[in-house]
Amino acid sequence: MARIYIEDLQHHVGEEVKISGWIYNKRSSGKVRFIVVRDGTGILQCVMVKGMISEEAFNSFDTLTQESSLAVTGKIKKDDRAPGGYEMELSKIEIIQIAKDYPITPKEHGVDFLMDIRHLWLRSSRQHAILRVRHQIIKAIREFFDNRGFVLMDAPIFTPAACEGTSTLFETDYFDLGKAFLTQSGQLYGEAGAMAHGKVYVFGPTFRAEKSKTRRHLTEFWMVEPEVAFNDLNDNMELAEEFLEHIVASVLKNRSAELKTLERNISFLEKVKKPLPKISYTEAVEILHKKGINFEWGNDFGGTDETVISEGFDRPVIVHRYPAKVKAFYMKRDPKNADLALAMDVLAPEGYGEIIGGSQREDDYDAIVQRIKEHNLPQSAFEWYLDLRRYGSVPHAGFGLGVERTVGWICGLDHVRETIPFPRMIYRLTP
């Protein structure tokens, strides 16, 4: 008997097939018994009637518990009463292992309890749907850049110094070379890649030792960072909006069932099309003032400020040209106003906040040396980076997209901890 997957059932109606999986739930009304099996690709209701199947198989129902592993064999038929629309008439049950007291019951649970058994929580339908959307997003990210001739360039995880100098870094001993730090961004290495390949993207985990304790922060998260030689700020914004359009379209097309499981209102997602609204930092400050918020020009936006700004738009909004003093040393100044950096952030709608941060990079050697001094960074650590300005420096730009925040936004989740299989947070290192 060939083993098939539940997601392929529609091709096997009327056939006798075998499904291997786990008990999701079971119900009985005496002589008619239902076993709901999940196999990782979907769920299937199996039915057996007393007298229509061996007495042994019929009675084995009593020993089955939630999440016990087994193989079921039977004929597939269409039945609207069954979840998913297909049902199996059981002819054989092969028990692999009986699970005892599975902790996640078909009722409500608290977050702490579920996070402690995250390795089991992954089996639950919502978590299952979220991780499939995450996979689709990552697939779409790679597709987008690969189809445009970008070269994937992996950046190191161990780094000798801070990329931006602002955030706290995780530190570790590195043999006789002193301290190494876990990367907080692959960008500087991406810039080196862009000078070699023209257009590259760095995709990997990044680490921030900030003691942030909010629904938008993890200590370990994934970031994708394209970097393109000869792009300016406008090119960068255009790349970002086409990128977001592609990701959202890919999820809507391929993961609509998962979005439905998550009860995601997709009307906001359907509006994510180029062009996205673009406003300057100064215009964003005016929006805050009009809404009666006391905000001083020159400061960086907080989480609630971002929410208020994005509330006025029905799709992601790009905010550009921030005050240089709140941004990183490597961002190029606006030639029209030296107080501004050629920076851009993309704020997701519905209060999800910043999902992209990027800029045109400073390409002038003297200017960037000056910035390194102003930021009190050790120039010696950046000598290799300064070489990129010594040898054939060109205008270039790039951005970073936070995968978890993007997954959270597209899935409509209220916390990024559910967007990654095993989240790392300030007070959680296990499982």
Next chain:
RNA sequence: UCCGCAGUAGCUCAAUGGUGGAGCAUCCGGCUGUUAACCGGAGGGUUACAAGUUCGAGUCUUGUCUGCGGAGCCA
């Protein structure tokens, strides 16, 4: 790091300072189409920990621990 909230059965939650309960899960029984099935029964407690106030503390006070939410910082 700071501010706020919480911790009671395996889980989710009740309990006016006066004998700690319910639903789910588990176990036993019933039901020929169930949909987080339903119905009947049983077992299950150092009320996070420590001290204090009181005739009496799950409840009030202090401290500790853990978690949640927020701020700052950021993707």
